[in-house]
Structures are given as C-alpha cells and as structure tokens.
Amino acid sequence: MTVRLCTDVCGEAFTALEELARTGRIGGYGVATWSGLTSGAFSVPELLTLAREAAGTAEHHLTGLQMPVSLIMDAPITQALNGGGPLVQAKDAGLITFGSAPLHGGALLEAMTPELVNLIGPGLSAAAAALLAAGSCPGLDVVLTSASTREHWDDAAKALTVPLTTQELRRVTDELATE
Numbered sequence: 806m807t808v809r810l811c812t813d814v815c816g817e818a819f820t821a822l823e824e825l826a827r828t829g830r831i832g833g834y835g836v837a838t839w840s841g842l843t844s845g846a847f848s849v850p851e852l853l854t855l856a857r858e859a860a861g862t863a864e865h866h867l868t869g870l871q872m873p874v875s876l877i878m879d880a881p882i883t884q885a886l887n888g889g890g891p892l893v894q895a896k897d898a899g900l901i902t903f904g905s906a907p908l909h910g911g912a913l914l915e916a917m918t919p920e921l922v923n924l925i926g927p928g929l930s931a932a933a934a935a936l937l938a939a940g941s942c943p944g945l946d947v948v949l950t951s952a953s954t955r956e957h958w959d960d961a962a963k964a965l966t967v968p969l970t971t972q973e974l975r976r977v978t979d980e981l982a983t984e
Contacts, residue, residue: 815852819859819867826866835869837905842872842891843880849894870895871949874904874939877913879978885943886975892944903947907939908932925977926964932957933964938977941969 815836822834841847849870856867872891874881881904884890895902908914917931925934940948948965952958969977 815847815855816859819855819865823856823859823861823866831866833866833868835867835871835901835903837871837903839873843878849891849898849900853898867900869901869903871903871905873906873909874942874945874948875907875909875913876935876938876977876981877909877916878906879981881945882939882942882974883978885945886971886978890944892942896944896946901946902944903949904939904942904945905949907936907948907950921977921980924980925969925973929964930960933960936961937964937969938974940965941974943971943974 819834822831825831826833836852838846842849852867852870853865856865857863859865870891872881874892876882881890881892885892892902892904913935914931917935922929922931922934925938929937936948936950939945950961952961
C-alpha cells in the first residue's frame with residue numbers, strides 16, 4: 806500500500822515538477838525524506854523511474870536527494886561504506902546528495918562520549934566530531950546544519966575541512982556497533 810501511494814503521489818508531483826522544468830520555472834527538484842528510503846516506502850531506482858516517466862524521456866529534472874545522516878541514524882553511513890544504499894545509488898545516478906539532521910536534533914550530543922569524540926577527531930567539540938562523521942559519509946555531497954553563534958559555525962566549518970578516510974569512518978561505525 807505504501808509503495809502504491811508513493812507511486813501515485815510521487816508520480817503526480819514529478820509530472821507537475823517536470824512541467825515546471827520544461828517551462829523554465831524551475832531548474833530541477835529533489836526528494837527529501839526522513840524514513841521513506843529506510844522503511845521501504847520507495848527506493849532511489851523507483852524515484853528515478855518515476856522521474857523518467859514524468860518527463861517522458863530519460864532526461865528528467867530530478868536532481869537531488871535528502872535524508873538523515875548521523876551517528877544515530879547511521880544506516881546510510883554503513884551502507885555507503887559497504888558500497889551501497891540510497892546515497893551511493895543517488896550519487897551514481899548523478900543526483901546531488903544532502904544529509905540532514907547530522908546532530909539528530911541535538912540528541913546526538915548527549916551520546917558523544919569523550920572517547921568517541923577522540924576517536925573521530927582529537928580536540929574537536931562533540932558537535933564538530935558528530936558533523937565530521939556525518940560529513941565523511943561516502944556519496945554525500947552536502948551536510949545540512951545550522952549554528953546558533955558564529956563560534957559554532959566556525960567550529961563546524963573547521964571540522965568539515967578534512968573528511969575522515971573510509972578506514973577512519975569504518976572504525977567509528979564499528980566502535981558504535983560494539984556498544
């Protein structure tokens with residue numbers, strides 16, 4: 806039932822968005838979901854099929870995918886480290902990928918032990934370490950975040966300058982899996 810609903814609703818939305826793109830009113834569109842990709846409601850290949858059907862050609866205007874990526878909602882990270890999952894599928898299809906909720910609404914900060922922060926990046930704040938882990942996810946282009954002060958923004962920007970290597974990120978996810 807859920808997939809059928811998505812096919813109907815997404816198909817109608819994509820058709821309207823493709824018409825807006827054809828007339829030059831928008832350059833592209835994306836899909837943002839909290840759980841649609843992880844619950845099985847739809848998949849990246851299904852979204853791409855719907856976009857092609859709505860466009861009436863292989864040249865569609867679906868350009869982006871946004872989903873939560875954090876150390877709490879770490880399935881996208883683990884899947885990407887293993888060469889699969891929605892972020893890798895979207896990236897392989899040429900979509901821009903966005904990771905939302907890297908601090909899981911602030912809830913992640915309580916779970917960031919000094920040992921975990923040190924494993925991710927010695928000297929980083931808990932928030933910066935959590936952002937660095939999310940931002941290092943393979944296949945992720947953009948981490949969506951906000952900051953309440955200039956100091957917090959600078960801390961986040963500094964943390965994201967050099968991503969973790971795949972091996973370093975895998976060490977973090979392996980450590981979390983054992984806890």
